[in-house]
Structures are given as C-alpha cells and as structure tokens.
Amino acid sequence: MTHHAPLPGTGRKLTLVVLALAALIAAMLCAFALPSLHSGPHHVPIGVTGPGQAAEALRDNLDGPQWEVHVYETSGAVESAVRGGDIAGGLAITAQGVDVYTATAGGPSATSAVTALGDGVAAQHTTRAAVHDLVPFTDADPRGAGLTAALMPMIFGGIFPTLILGNVFPGHRRLRVRLAGALTFSAVAGTAIAAVLQFGTDSIDGEFGLTAFGVVLGMAAQSTTLLGLQARFGMAGFAVGGALMMLLGNPLSGLATGPHWLPSSWATVGQLLPPGASGSLLRANAFFGGAGGGLPALVLTVWVVIGVGLILLADRRGRRATGSRSKVVTASATVDASQAELATS
Structure with missing residues (x-):
C-alpha cells in the first residue's frame, strides 16, 4: 500500500484557509446581528415649528443621540424640508393641536418613531396629533x-x-x-x-x-x-x-x-x-x-x-x-534557427 506524503506547506495553507473562513463567518454574524441589536433612532433629522418659544423649548428637550432637531419658521417650511428629503419628519405645534409630518418612503422605522414622538408631544399639550404622510409608498405597495x-x-x-x-x-x-x-x-x-x-x-x-x-x-x-x-x-x-x-x-x-x-x-x-x-x-x-x-x-x-x-x-x-x-520566445526561436544553420553548414 502506497502512502503519499503531504505536499510541503499544505498544513499551513489549510490552517490559513480555515482561520480565514472562521473570521468570515464571525464577520458575517457581526454585520447582521450587531446593527439589529443596536437599531433605533440615531440622530434622525427632524424639524419643529411653533408659536413663541415653543419650538425652541421642544428642540432643547429633544436634541440628543436620538434626534437632530432643526427649527423652522413655519409649518410650510417643515413640509418642504420633508418633501425634499432634508429631514425625516417634523412637528408643528398649532392652536388646533400638533401636526406630524412624515415621509414613510424615506424610512418606515423613522416614520413610526416620529409619529410616536408627535403623540407624546400632543399628550403633553393635552391635545391630539394629526399625522400627514407627505411622501408615502405607492398604493399598490404601501409597505415598500x-x-x-x-x-x-x-x-x-x-x-x-x-x-x-x-x-x-x-x-x-x-x-x-x-x-x-x-x-x-x-x-x-x-x-x-x-x-x-x-x-x-x-x-x-x-x-x-x-x-x-x-x-x-x-x-x-x-x-x-x-x-x-x-x-x-x-x-x-x-x-x-x-x-x-x-x-x-x-x-x-x-x-x-x-x-x-x-x-x-x-x-x-x-x-x-x-x-x-x-x-x-x-x-x-x-x-x-x-x-x-x-x-x-x-x-x-x-x-x-x-x-x-x-x-x-x-x-x-x-x-x-x-x-x-513574446520576446523570450522570439529570442529562443532565433537561437534555434542559428544553431540549425550552423549544424547544416
């Protein structure tokens, strides 16, 4: 029975391949798991507007790791910013209540968070929030x-x-x-x-x-x-x-x-x-x-x-x-031809 010895360096190559594959699997787990574990609103840009100091007070309360708050002069400016993709949503405090502007097509999760935020602000003002989805998904595919x-x-x-x-x-x-x-x-x-x-x-x-x-x-x-x-x-x-x-x-x-x-x-x-x-x-x-x-x-x-x-x-x-x-082949062919001529002469 013939025994074939392993080729030199085979063990090291096998070890490197196994370690590389293990690192790849670990990286895949991190890439898929870690973002999901730490998912949530992170510096989501939103706009706020309201009478007097209401908008500034709201900005001071919300600014932090979850929200990046921008103050606008009017609710129309907030709407334009949402439609233009500059912000993910916005809140407008009015005499009638709180208007919540969202863009579901820009990010469903952020839309849900902005809506919940609007409900909380409305509750603080003992009023109701009216949600306006300015950039929705299509009617045929409402969830995107x-x-x-x-x-x-x-x-x-x-x-x-x-x-x-x-x-x-x-x-x-x-x-x-x-x-x-x-x-x-x-x-x-x-x-x-x-x-x-x-x-x-x-x-x-x-x-x-x-x-x-x-x-x-x-x-x-x-x-x-x-x-x-x-x-x-x-x-x-x-x-x-x-x-x-x-x-x-x-x-x-x-x-x-x-x-x-x-x-x-x-x-x-x-x-x-x-x-x-x-x-x-x-x-x-x-x-x-x-x-x-x-x-x-x-x-x-x-x-x-x-x-x-x-x-x-x-x-x-x-x-x-x-x-x-090509140069090497040409040179070799030239040498061979010269040797053949010498052999025949």
Missing part, C-alpha cells in the same frame, strides 16, 4: 416591499456577471471584453429592474429615466469593482469583494428601515458601500425627485472609477507580461 426586495438582485447583478464573464471570456486578452460585457449587463439589467418596480409591481413612483439611471449606476459600481478585484488579485480579490458587498453592504444598506435607524458608525460605512449607496439613490430618485441623490451617486461613481482603474492596471500588466514572453 418591492423597494426592499430590489437590493438583492442589484447585489447579485454585480456578482454573477463577474463569474460568468470570467468563465466565458478568460485571460487578460479578453479583459476588456469582460468589462464591456459587465457594463452592458448593468445597463440592461438595471433598466429591467427599474421597469419591474415601476410598471410591473407599482412599487415605486417618479421619473422612470432617472430611476433607471440610478439602478444602472449602482449595478455598474458593483460589477466593475468585483471585476477589477478579480482581474488584479484573482479569485481571492473577487471573494473579498463579494463578501464586502454581501456580508457588509447588504445588512448595512439601511434600505428597509432607512440609514438613520442604524448606529451612526454602521450607517456611515453602509452608505459608503455600493449596496447602501445604490439603495439610497433608488429611494431618492423614486420618491423624492432625485433630492438627496447627489452624495450616493458620487459614491457609486467613485466605485466605478476604482473598478475600471483596477481593470486597466491588470490589463496593462498582462500586456507587459505577454510582451516579455
């Missing part, structure tokens, strides 16, 4: 299920093309073909997702062209980044990028609740990753006419630039390596 469900297709829309195009068009010579394929897929699939959400399920509203462009940009940011990591660092780069998008980007996106429902540090990280920026841009374009979409669009553009930069760098190095090998 379609908006929340769009995140996973957008994430997988960056992962699948990288894997498939890499298998169909392997090698650095076809790297630019893979880049063109990824961008084309992002344009087609992103437009299709926006069309399904707006015309198929009636989950979103707004200008279709603007919404579709945002989805396309989000998918392009993810696909080019993963393609660039794969081209530059191989499957290890792709694995790290995929884990970043799926295990951190997904739970920290805040698409279901709104980013203000996550702890501030987690929310900041989530909004700097493509899934979180894609979700915020989709929300801004679909319900707020693009208001508040500038920063997420900039974040996604930066990721596209990074991805394309990695691809071009890998392509340049690949061409240099190919050129060097």
